[in-house]
Amino acid sequence: MRRFLPQLTHEELWALADPRLTEPDVVVVMEQILELVGTNWKVEASVDLRVPLMRQYLSDHRLWPLLPLDAVRPSVRPELRHRQVAISASQMRLRSVAAEVLEQFDAEGIESRVLKGLATGELDYPNYLLRHTGDVDLAVRPERLDDAVRVLRGHGYGDRYERFSPYLSYGCTLEAPNGVEVDLHARLSRRSPLGDRLFQDLGEPLSMLPGYALPTAHRLVHASGHFMISPPGTRRLSGLFDITRLHACHDVDLDKARRFAADLGIEALVGAGLWVEAMLSDRVDVIAQLDTWKDPDWLERNTRLVPERRLLLDHLGRYREVPSGRRLRYLPAWLLPTRRQRKLLFSSARRTATRLTQGRR
Structure with a gap:
């Protein structure tokens, strides 16, 4: 892995997550937030939000929930509290839609897995409200995707975006009657083969939703793949912080993660994402284990391991x-x-x- 991933500075590593992260003062704030996420929000120093455009940056990338009140100056706390209350309301609306969809699928015998924010917020964060998510993401078996879409349309859900070619079989994006976006995934990654690999292992039960999440090692693969495959910006940052949380609260089996990533055809990209997070968080043991992972190819290096x-x-x-x-x-x-x-x-x-x-x- 190190042959293709040079020793980048922290600024260059952060730029892979978002090309706007080039100002040293902004990088300092982001490293403070990463440390908070990785240490169960143990506040060592105040986070300075007086850096130009920092508030706008936190809003653009939905990072306000990651800041505890005692990590900011007293003058900023009313604003932070107001933002977090507003975000909490939107998260409750998302969970309400997710519960409704899962119950509808269960009634039709459609097996599913809860993905990304709704799952990792409950299982990997001290409080699910710390993990802001913008939509409901669910995986269904490829052969049941059309059935799942039919069920939701029967309950008033409509198409959200222009569809990709049906030959790609990515999934489908629908909109609930209250405006919440629901993404149905036929494959965990666009590089993954069609099949039931996501459902071969027992899912991890959720207590706040009537459904199951992926196992821990599989959630790590999804977070890292999401980090690298998504365009720079909000989605990459959420993937980065999810990797940090999974390492912080679980002893993740990287060999199991590697096998799962290889089955999905994304071992090199997942390894690259884990490597970037490990470099930012100084995980020497993880970096050493990643040396045996598959290397990114030329196209992956020039489309994913770049800041634009x-x-x-x-x-x-x-x-x-x-x-x-x-x-x-x-x-x-x-x-x-x-x-x-x-x-x-x-x-x-x-x-x-x-x-x-x-x-x-």
Whole structure:
């Protein structure tokens, strides 16, 4: 792993999570927050929110819940309390929708797993309200995805976004009648094969929702994969902090995590995500174990281990996200993207050309 991941500075490591994290003062605050998350919120020093744009940054990336009141100056506490109350209300609404969906699936015999924030907030954080999540994420078996969509549409749920090509089999995004987004995942990662791998191991029961989460090692794989596969910004940061929490409150079996990641075809990306978090948190033992993990390939290094999105290369890599046996049928859609996708690709190409031109001056 170290052959392809050089010794980056903390600023460069943070930039992988968000390219805006280049100002030393902002990096200091983020490292304080990471330390709070990794030490069960033991406050050693006050977090200085007077850094320019820091409040906006916390809002943009939904990080306010991670700050305890005694970690900020007294003058900031009323604002922090107000923000946390508002966020708590939205989290309760999400959980209400999640419980409703899980009960509907159970009535139809549709097995599911609760993913990401709703699961890790309960199982890996001291208080579930510390983990802000923006939607309901559930995994269902690929062969039951259409049934799951039918059930939700029958209860007034509607499509949220333009769908990807059906040959990709990512899943489906629906919107509850009250506006909450519900993501149904047929695969844990876009690189994963279709199949029932998510359901071969017993899930971990949740007490606050009528459902099951992934086992601990599998949640670590999902958090790290989410960290690396997502575009820089909010989703990468939430994945990073989830990795930190899983290490903080569980003795995670990295060998089990590696086998699961390999089964899903994302061992190298998951290993890279764990490596970045281990470097930021000084986990020497984890770094040593990751030396035996699969190395990221050229395309992964140039699309995921960079601080900016490279949509042209992303588009090249999308072809290998298609499940085996469907690639020939997907070829026309891959060669002729939709109008929206073409617009994004052209914009990315212009930014890349500008960056290369400026780099040669």
